[in-house]
Amino acid sequence: MFIGHFVPAELLQLVAPNTPRWVALAGVSFPDLLWGGTVLAGVETVEWNRDSPLQKDIKFVKYPYSHSLVLATLIACIPGLGIGLWFGPAAGLVFIAASASHWLLDTIVHLHDLPILGFNRDKKVGFGLWRYGWVALLVEYAFFAIGTLLFVPRQSWTYVLVAGLILHMINLNSFIGLTKKNLIPSGKVYAALTFVGFGAAIWLFNAAY
Template sequence: MIAGHFGLAAAVKGREPQVPLWALMLATVWLDILFVPLFLLGAETITVPEGEAAGYGHAIIHADYTHSLLGALLLSALFGWLAARRWGKRAGWILGAVSFSHWLLDLVVHRADMPWLPANWGDLPRLGLGLWRSPVASAVVEAALVALGAWLYWRAVQTLPSQAGRGRLVAALIAIGGLGTLALDVSGVAG
């Protein structure tokens, strides 16, 4: 869903031009960035169920801190607070919401492996709608998010008065398209 997250960042950039695109893209993957050190420390894990092939959508991700509902809310609030200190209150709210959108998009694609509370405290039923079980369907959803985001961004930049602004648009669209293609390729869907 990395490509889809970046597509959402482009869509928000189209509506909120004052928020830096790089900050929006960082916000969309903030939870995954924090997952990495916890994964390396063994606090969060990835397993493949016995009898299934490793690959796109087959893993069960035990991101019990970064991808729990409460954990995602708290980490997104932290991101928004840090952003507000740099770019103001409005940008902070936007970036905090974009950060939390990661959890919402993951809810659609993940198997039921996302807990309500950090460390799955209370052993509540886990969340996830499991779109990853259909790699083609999840790739279509991601591609749609990237296309929609790029289109909304393109539309917004058409109002820029200068050629320099349009040049930045082309560079950003190339970056979004390249990152989206790379994300799909790494996940094993495109290649």
Template structure:
């Protein structure tokens, strides 16, 4: 769902232009950004016994991708973001950060705990769309198309004359990046 997160960020940018696109893109991936050092240090792990293709790994992100962990990271993002983009911008960024968990809930197998470290041994969550790759890819395509469409529409509406060319260009560049992100998801380029 890497690409789908970015598509959502592009759509949010169309509605809330006071928050820069780079901040929304980073925000939508913040759970994964925090995951990386925890993965490298062995605190969080991945089990690829099913395979290492699109969505085949079981991710043990028991802190960053727990419901409470995602809420805490979103809260920290809100505290930082409201300093730069005031109250509404901070809330928007916090919501985008938490949207990562919501989208992952749809695609992950039941590997997302409610509490960090799966304290209490509560059931883990995940609807498992990754078990049906075409469903997961279709969901990502919808998010990409809707987000890019909203972004381009807002950019065109906000520009006039000579600036329309820049709006077209920014939409084309963003579109290329989103398609590359989807190809990376599906084909495992990196």
């Protein structure tokens, strides 16, 4: 999931309006940014599929640090604590809550590969909406659009909806498979692209209103 993750950031901004906007935006992005780093470092592993561009054909073999409910949220407390000390406790809590929301939303689309604890004998979850490419494509944007209408000031609706649509379309091939082969050559390249995608999203939505 990509733009859908930014709905909790919109909600948190409404609940804690005095928090700098980038805090919630960085919080919801944190697990995927961490994942980009751990995959590049070889700490977490992804099994890349050169013969399919679809999200459902990527195997997230091991990612307990970035994508478990318990361990990843504990790790998010480290930057959360720093942000809390610098910008006040509310900002720290916003960051941690935003990061935890990432796992919850990922459970909707991922295929039974998201660990709960992140250590020991663990259970994995994921409802697998990615199996239905077109549905997942439409549901994620609809969710983003509804969240935007509910939580974002009216004067920014057009900007946020258009920016979100452009970002969503970057992922189009991974939903519906316009190409037969995967245009992204490896998991490491994909991990590096995560920084570009989420970096662009944080920057665009931060400038929204």
